[in-house]
Amino acid sequence: MTNGPSRDPASGGTQDTATGWLNRRLPVIPLFRREYITFPMPRNLNALWSFGAFLIVTMALMLCSGLFLAINYTPDITQAFASVETIDRQVASGWFIRALHMGGVTMLFAALYIHIGRGLWYGSYKAPRELLWLTGLGLMLMIMVTAFAGYVLPWGQMSYWGATVIVNAINAVPLVGHTLSVWLFGGDSLGNVALHRLFVLHFTMAFAILGVIGLHVAALHVAKSNNPSGTDPVHPEQTLPFHPYYTSKDGFALCLFLMVYAGLIFFCPDLLTLADNYIQANPLITPKDITPEWYFAPFYAILRAVPSKLGGLGLAAGSLAVLLALPWLDRSPIRPATRRPMARLSLPLAFLSFAILGFAGMHRPTETWLWLSRIAAAYWFFHFLVVMPLCAQREIPDSAFEAPEDHP
Helix, strand or coil: CCCCCEEECCCCEEECCHHHHHHHHCCHHHHHHHHHCCCEEECCCCHHHHHHHHHHHHHHHHHHHHHHHHHHCCCCCCCHHHHHHHHHHCCCCHHHHHHHHHHHHHHHHHHHHHHHHHHHHCCCCCCCCHHHHHHHHHHHHHHHHHHHHHHHCCCEHHHHHHHHHHHHHHHCCCCCHHHHHHHHHCCCCCCHHHHHHHHHHHHHHHHHHHHHHHHHHHHHHHHCCCCCCCCCCCCHHHEEEHHHHHHHHHHHHHHHHHHHHHHHHHHCHHHCCCHHHHCECCCCCCCCCCCCCCCCHHHHHHHHHCCCHHHHHHHHHHHHHHHHCHHHHCCCCCCCHHHCHHHHHHHHHHHHHHHHHHHHHCCCCCHHHHHHHHHHHHHHHHHHHHHHHHHHHHCCCCHHHCCHHHCC
């Protein structure tokens, strides 16, 4: 009997280890090592680059908790609210799983908006990262649709009437609005068919989001990460391997993030949803104030700032469309706003406008809040449609901050 390595008849080589056998058939280990261990990262990344890791971990927690909730949920208008109450009060640890899911939505959108804001400030939408930017915004839209569908599922007062606002907005679309609304929700008003479809949409979109996350990460690994200086590394000494440097950095930041997450769940549960949503939906009683969750509030403020329902819907959609078009609206070769005097002044005002819209959307539509919404929305469009193209025409990069394609 020989003590040497055995022959592998399938490959004609030696089978010295299990990993060697696997690598010859499916080289996943070298691929993982190349993309997640030795992958070169810029040396100068700051804490804002950790928010991508926050989003992935939060999505994983949302998916796991959502599967548990789906097992115990009944998508029927006569039983949906009671099934949610059962999860909270009778299912073992159900209250914690539901709080983890509800708190995850808040933490997910908070991290998502900061992540996109960081991309805007440091010009991460510019060449060669346009596809990375577009897949990221696609993820945001998918998450918004999923969150809307999930918000309706408890069948509380605010769930029902918030969805009714969306139905009325869709109905306002000329020619196809009513047909589209009936096609989406199965009737002229919300009922069993609509609730069942929203449940299926919420459940399946979660897995679709996982697929797009994979596409987003793949685009990141092709285009490489941007950095605060706005110039891509050209020498090996300007980079660090992803592990252990950025795994430890993201791990520490993730601990802080999870502490905030836990604090929200255990100490501030009232912030997770509106009080009216603890009352079962009643189509005959309209709440005194129909207000969305904070992460939808900016778009809701735009929606109601315009007297025309169609105009409000168009502007709300346009506020997202300008972000999709930004790689072509802003043609300046300079990436970070810190090196762009006009953008350095205008972009913080755009962030402030978004925050004002959020506050306006969570308040009653008084004259003051309506006018603040209109001014903030106008500036949001002014920044992206006027200031950004104007910046591109006036800015001339110096030799230290020239466009990436000019590097040798």
